[in-house]
Amino acid sequence: MIEFSKPTLEYDLLWPLLLVFGVACAGVLVEAFLPRARRYLVQTVLALAGTAAALGGVIYVGVNLDDHGPARGEIVAMGALAVDGPTVFLWGLLLVITLAGILLFAERRLEGGVSAFAGQAAALPGTDAEREASTKGLDHTEVFPLMMFAVGGMMLFPASNDLLTLFVGLEVLSLPLYLLSGLARRRRLLSQEAALKYFLLGAFSSGFVIYGIALVYGYAGTMDFGGINEAIANSTGSRTMLLIGIGMISVGLLFKVGAVPFQSWTPDVYQGAPTQVTAFMAAATKVAAFGAMMRLFYVAFGSERWSWAPMLWVIAVLSMVVGAVLAIAQSDIKRMLAYSSITHTGFIITGLIGARSASDLAKGELSSTQAVLFYLVTYGLMTVGAFAIVTLVRDAGGEATHLSRWTGLGKQSPLVAGVFALFLLGFAGIPLTAGFVGKWAVFASAMSAGAWPVVVIAVLTSALAAFFYIRVIVLMYFYEPIGDGPAVTLPSFMTATAIGLGAVATVVLGVVPGPVLDLAAHAGEFIR
């Protein structure tokens, strides 16, 4: 019989993560015990305060991380988690995105006093129950605890240092998102379809991950990333099981980031989910999943780089090309942004394949981790801002997402059109915007590692992608509004803050990216 020993947890490093989970649990209690009328305010304040406190904690932890040569921080929770530079960086980024996300979730002015989420999700669309819920002005304030659970999972995911924690993180972040996707107040069938699709495909991909984990465990005899790395380095036997395992785990991770050929859910879910959820999910999931992917590939499978790098070459090229080509054909702004996110996934993977050991880098040279982290910052903040703007352009039926409804927006509302144009230019990677610097960073990382064919395809795709971003700018500025034209609803300060955050980040990181890049460099390597 195995003796039970009490695990030691490094609370001084882990408390921001635990705080987020705590806030989520507290949110559930609020739902259970507070009267309906007071939940909205309490939930919003609780989530905001909790996230802000966690963000402060992350900064504090980050400042006090121990320095061990190339990597900073340590492996904690009996080897299950690693709190190192990249983890802290990603945590900080996730929490900033979460703050913006909470503000979007709490927006009530756009729908005339209620949130963008279904009044009563259990009521079937088109029934009396639904009508009743909507006349009563019901609201699902459960979205806040759901979101906080997802955030907890997202923080767990890139910090996980063994395969089981990785899987737990994956599930904890995914399940609330499946649910949130189905909660739209308008176009509920579309939303529910999106949720179901996301859930089924997500569950399927989780199956791949768990099977892959089993195979890798069978090969290495350990779940621990460091242990797997050692096993690979020392083994001389057949590696079939390992390679299949790597492939299967990759399927799950690539599914989460929406890389081709596992992208088919992206447009449907991005379109069907409430736009606020899309904004949060598109940004935060990518951050978390790429963080996890980097740790898994660099730490656990670092010695096996020659096996996974070619696979990622192919995935990167496919994602960029397929995303850009299909985006051209889209007529819905949310679907277009979804396909554009697939292209950006390709760009980030391009940065990922620039992985090289620290000794290969010249002094002061950009590292792959640094490039990817920076790209995630720029992409995450721009995405939140862009989708937040989508929530503003409305007509009688809710959000007007068809591109033709955006015609002439520059005349109707120069400010909104201007900021949206800024985000589009940022996505297209035009200088003066953060997108350019991010793109440069990932390309430089890949180029320095000799992946020049991928970089050449990436620049060509960028030219292709520029076409559909520019097309929207043309629509907004160079054409007269059709009919009534789109109406821009004035949001409360909350959505405005989220948009402002994205816009400021886009410009500031475009002109003076130095501090954030240095921060990403300071984060150092993943700890082994």
Next chain:
Amino acid sequence: MNDFPWLTLLIAVPLVGGAVTALLPSKGGSELPKQVAVGTAALTFVLSVVVAFQYDAGDGMQFIELHDWIPAFGAHYALGVDGIGLTLVLLTTLLVPVVVLASWNDADDTSPSAYFGWMLALEGLALAVFMAQDVFLFYFVFEATLIPAYFLIGSFGHVDRAQRSKAAVKFLLYMLAGGLIMLASVVGLYAVSAQAGNPSYLIGDLAGIEMDKETGRWLFLGFFIAFAIKAPLFPVHTWLPDTTAAATPGTSVLLICVLDKIGTYGMLRFCLGIFPEASKWATPVVVVLAIISIVYGALIAIGQDDMLRLIGLTSLSHFGFIVLGIFVMNSQGLTGSTFYMFNHGLATAVMFLVAGYLIRRRGSTLISDHGGVEKVAPVLAGLFLVGGLGTLGLPGLSPFVSEFLVLVGGFAHHWVAGAFAVTGIVLAAIYVLWMYQKLMTGPTNPAVSGMKDLNVREIAAVAPLVAAMLLFGFYPKPVLDIINPAVEATMIHVGVSDDDPVVAPVDADQTHDDQATEEDHK
């Protein structure tokens, strides 16, 4: 030399002025934005003249400002001017106030504050391009110029919205495609310089790197393609006539006379400066493309009925000359090209602006809708003729000097190149004089009979350009004195020298080839 950041000031003044202009109210025909714009542009010009007077021709790169910008990328905020850069800076600062003054009423039906705001933004960014001494900074502002250019083409102009937005998108896609190809090379340079041990984007550092031949050639191609699209060079010129036909004449001046110079300037500074070996390797192809541009551009210009298209296409021919002068790589060619960039700006601007005056009066861009204008508007016709004569290279006007130098350079390179280039001059005479004849002479077309001649503002706008053409036509020495040392420095870096004069052209060619191969072996 003092430490005052003159060049930063030179960039900042138009950018700030542009932002102020854009924010001023423009409803109700307010003149305020225009006054602010012309004041800013004039101030910038004065500043650039102050810089020019402090410039010491024999002292290489000057007014250097060097600060770390993005240490992780090895990118610096590095500015500086040498003779080549200074010439183009002066051209830019001279042209912008002229254009603002000449386009005074062009945007009255839309938004003058946006129009002139974008123009000033474009000026600031273009100046930064010519002064950047860091490849990353260069690329950054190079691409950033597209934003104001795009909105200038798409939002303002006399043709209908659909055609304009189509032209703007075509322009932007060409430029972005070129720019992104160059991005691959820019990123590649980082990889090369990081491999050499110290990632840095300073032109000075990059020029010192020993690059392996293969890599250098690939990277060169990325840069060259981007610059060829920008310049434009045959066969990637097709955006040019569509753009000039759709944009306002003022916008066209800024695009053709200032922005396109970035292409040729880039070839001179980056292709020759960083990839000397690859530039010599590419010379035969580039020279052929340049000659095709010269002849082809002139031939299709002859066939145009749209004035703005025609003037746009003449520039294709002229950019052929400039590129030819750069890639023959001798002192006459390089000096001629640099001077040509300046003169082409003057002459073409006069043509565009005066054509703009005419189009504004008549309401048509078609040559066939006009006729006999010189009887009703003699000053207009006269100024148009001066611009045209400058374009066709009449002795006494400054473009002649530069064209002559380029041709000498062409003949020194190979007599065939020179011989084909000369036909460009003949064809130029045809398209300019023919256009003048159809527009201005003959019986007065009833539609133009009531036309008013130019007013004082319109004359005052183009007068400085005509004066400059005349001045430098008779006395080009001040400009050439600035350009020559910079060209010599470039030639030393590339490792070419002028051939000694020899009688038989075939021998000259032989010597040159031998020399080139010798250089290769070194």
